[in-house]
Amino acid sequence: MHIPDGYLDLSIAGIFFILSFIVLGYSLYRLRSEKLTSLFGVLSAAIFAAQMLNWPIPGGTSAHFVGGSLAGILLGPYAGALAMAIVLTIQTLVFNDGGITAWGANVWNMAIVNVFLGYYLYQFLSKFNRNLGAFIAGWLGITVAAIFAGFEIGLSTSFAYGLSITIPVMGLWHAILGVIEGIITAGVVAYLATRRADLLEKKEVGRASFALIAVLIALSPIFAYFAEIVGYSEPLENAAEMLELEESPIYEGLLPDYTIPGLDPYIGTLISGAIGVMIVLMLAYAVRYARSSRKDT
């Protein structure tokens, strides 16, 4: 479900960066007075390790655990969202699993939608049946997160498939795989209930903040839709177009428009390209030289 770089339009990636920053920022604010560094750290590492378990599925394939809903149930939605965001950051910056521009969207899907939805589903359904609540939280949490991922990539013009393909593919596939997520979540919750029931107690969450985050989650597809309508292009080009300005350079440069005056434009572009690469190489060698002189001193 990790979206890599290049699949999302910058406008959509930007919107989800902002939305994720708002929710994670608020979560950090809510947890500011608690000494939780080690809890986040070690539990994030534990979620990361648990994600490596491969559960065999009849038919020869296997699936891995994501753990968003479980993080919400164990730690509460704010700490759970932060723990999942830590896992996703390590996956991006160490394993290149998920893109750096898509970090906001990945965090939104797996650390916010999955965790918050899983937590609230569990809180609501566990009043009737704890294990069933945990199963549905695990299953539906990951399925809805995948639908959000399908929405984000389907809305991006960079990715040629439309919403009619991306949402069903992501949603259906994860609804099937999500059954395992649900079973494991229920298994973990059942085990913890017999050993340390205190970990499953309801975490303190303000009603206003719950409402606000629920509204943000519900409206995020609309934000993304408008971001796509606005589109993205060079701000300076937009401004020039609005002001009906035309290009009138003071200095044309040595290689105007990547051509060499008097030469065939194709050959000129080729040579100017080669000159550009030479400059890059020279600068790179300068860095290397500077490094060796740093070593000497």
Place this chain on the structure above:
Amino acid sequence: MHVVLEKTLKNASSYFQNFLIHEYGVRGTLHAIDARVKLLSSFSFVILAVSTFDLEKLLFLLISLLAVSTVLGVNLKSLFKRVWLFTVFSFIVVSPFLLQNPEYPFLFTLRVLITLISLQLLVMTTSFAEICFAMRSFKIPQLFVHALWLAYRYILVVFQDIVSILLARESRRVAKGSHRDLWKKGGEAIGLFFLRSIERAERIQLAMASRGEKIFEMRAKVGMLEIIYITLSAFIILWWLAL
């Protein structure tokens, strides 16, 4: 349970091979550059790559990044080993458009390849402690960065924990269970694992409190090497903008 164990260990070994490569690999010039500069330049290259479908701009970026990688001591073989799989996967995903719009699958794949290379220039040459330090320098909240660093440090430790739990259960197993059994027992194993992790976290928190909760401290400075690398990155960005 042996199937889970076997598949997990197989998956994890390839993962951890990646995990440690940048920590103990050969150190080239790019390793010596300040992580903040590399983080910003890699991010800028990714932004440039995902902003266009123009072949000229994409090729220019690819050639520039490969030139920079070669000269600054990044092993191209290791680089391609780390990026080929997802590049091929991306091509397969968009290949149904080959007949409709033959250019699109190639340009899309090229964009993905460039973003992967850009990020690898950071990942393969920077220790995670330096990345955390760079994040703190950019004012990312302390709680988040410190927890990130702790999580990174504990991944191997907690992974050993989970494997020993699975091994212990496997050694006690006397009959081959059904899938249902396996998932139920697996849920219990992960439950025990999380319980141990929470208890470990509580012990670490106490130990940290007794030591003053200082996670890491690093200092870095921007010298001539960094200035030249910034100039190099700026040149690539400006040339790309002008194309």
